[in-house]
Amino acid sequence: MRLGYFAMPMHPATRPWGETLREDQEAVVLADKLGYHDAFIGEHLTDRQESITNSLLFLATLIPQTTQIKLGTGTTNLSHLHPVLVAAQSAMFDHLANGRFILGVSPGALPSDAEVLGILGEDRNQIFADAIEVITRMWSDEAPYDIDLPGNRFKVTTATTMDLEAGIGAVPKPLQTPRPEIVGTVVAPFSKGVIAMGAKDFHPLSANFLLPQWVATHWPNYVEGRESVSATASADDWRVARSLFVADDEATALRYGKEDADSPYRFYYGKMLAKMRSLGRLELFKTRRDQPDDEITLDYVLDKLVITGTPSSVAEQVLALQEETGEFGELVYAGMDWVDADLGRRSMELMATEVMPEVNAAIAAGPEAAAVSAGA
Template sequence: MKFGMFMMPVNDHRRDTHTVLKEDVEIAVECDRLGFDEFWIGEHYTTLSEPVSCPFMFLANLIARTENIKLCTGVVNLPQRHPAQVAAHAALLDHLSDGRLVMGVSPGGLVSDFEMFGVTDLQVRREMASECIDTVLKLWSTHPPYDISGKYWNIRLDEHFYPDLGVGELVKPYQQPHPPLVASAMSPNSGSVHTAAIKGWGVISANFVPAATIKTHWDGFSASCKEVGRIPEPADWRVARTIFVAPDDGAAKDYAVSPDGPFAHYYGYLVELIKRAQFHAIMKASPDMPDDAVTAEYACENFIIAGSPDSVAEQILALREEIGPFGTILMTAADLQGAAHKPKLMASMELMAGDVMPKLRAALGSEAAA
């Protein structure tokens, strides 16, 4: 099993943006030092809580600061970008990082971004996302002259194609045929997992939905893989979960649900945002759960894995038994809030890397041997 960090980020919007961005970079660098396999960063334009408008730029800043960790977009919101920009920026980052890029993609997730870019219709966003990534793949796999016609973008380049000068050619990625592609999934029986399966991509399941929902992601992914003759591999499935590790089991669980802790802020923001977007059904434990029962307290009680290293390892193994054999577990980053929570959150990362993951790998190694 591999492990990583998923960062939206969810910072306190009242804090200084420059400071929180520095802290977000610090978390990423620490992940690399501790041996995390992957670091994921989101893309949002119009929220001070999630102030990373370009994951490519954020990850480029990490190349010289890190050595081994995979640099992952979580995710590129395709309807908000021209396909040629996505193709060129991703290829450049892939080269500069010596092939450490993993590219997560989606139709987007922030309602204020949709409004600003004029893509408020869900079906339109899905169509745009599909057309965008198909165009990106064509640009990566073919050479000019280009004449790619679509519903939302038309790319033509032949009049000023000068092969003797190298003009008109887009840079191809370092990884061939292209960096690994991953689709995000939140809803029960998400259509994203079907798309990922038939296109040869991976899947990443969100951390703010019930385990029963995540189980549908593996079930759907497996079924769709089999339809196209693909073997569903655990290595292609990443599951994000809010995880807090501390030496004492009881203290860890108390901290995880504390109204003054970082996770209460994290889920308080997400619950309120998702409710205002009329999308909070994805967080419900059952369809008949009342809307007013979807609260930060409910989320902290149900979506956080917290405890001692032994307890956290057991909970992750139990989750894997319940939902399916994911190959990568992703912690989710919370706001360090300056000095308020930094020591505990950084110590949690260290325990995850140094204690929990060896236990998981030993347990799963024994399982494979048996």
């Protein structure tokens, strides 16, 4: 099982913007040094807590500061940009990063982002579907292109102006062939979008704020999508994000991960709970569809969604998670604000140097050994 990193990222609005940007950079540089496989960074235009406005621009600053980690948008919100811009800019990034690029995509869910762009009333899921078709065809087709999608939202060609002898009219292609890996974040239980991902050979990343029982519903749909194109799904292509905090002792883990009023995990899930309540999406935190809204308290959410403990305890909980969700290829560590930078760094270090070796040793020993380690 690989170890990855994901950050929305979310910080208190009272912190200086430059300070939080530098902290987010430092976290990815640390992940690179510790051998994390990849790092995904989110973006929003109008959220004071989630203050990275362009993940590709942010990640570009990390190319010279890192050596092996893959840099992924988490996500590029495809309703916000013309898809030709995404295709061309991502291709350049792939060359700058020498192939260490993953394109993470989504429609863009924040209503205030849509409003500021004047698309609040539009079908952003349809824009997303149109955009991803253009991006992948820009990377596979040759100029002058002939992309005219139903509804003609994005008609793409350079037929009138193309002059290949002069080097005019062709959008550059990525370094990776046939294209960079494309990853889609999955939030909804029983998501039908995962079927489409499977059919297109995009790879799912299940969100860290979704209960494990709902995460488990993603894989069967991905398998269905792969089978629809006569392909076989590989669990290596499934990423599962979790909120984890590892400490050298249980008391510190519990305090910083859940109980302390200044816990970054309490801050994160307090904001997420309020956001999902306002969006009418509390079902993400419910164990059953008819569970009353008033049962979804902050302490309830922290108990369900934050894994804390010493390295051995966290390893056991990760193995138990895989027992519940089914096999997946990458555990993605969800980054939080560094209220205590030393504890934040130490947690990432312990995940890489102690938790994952223990998890992978149990997996290598076989299902029965993994089940015993998970406390089954």
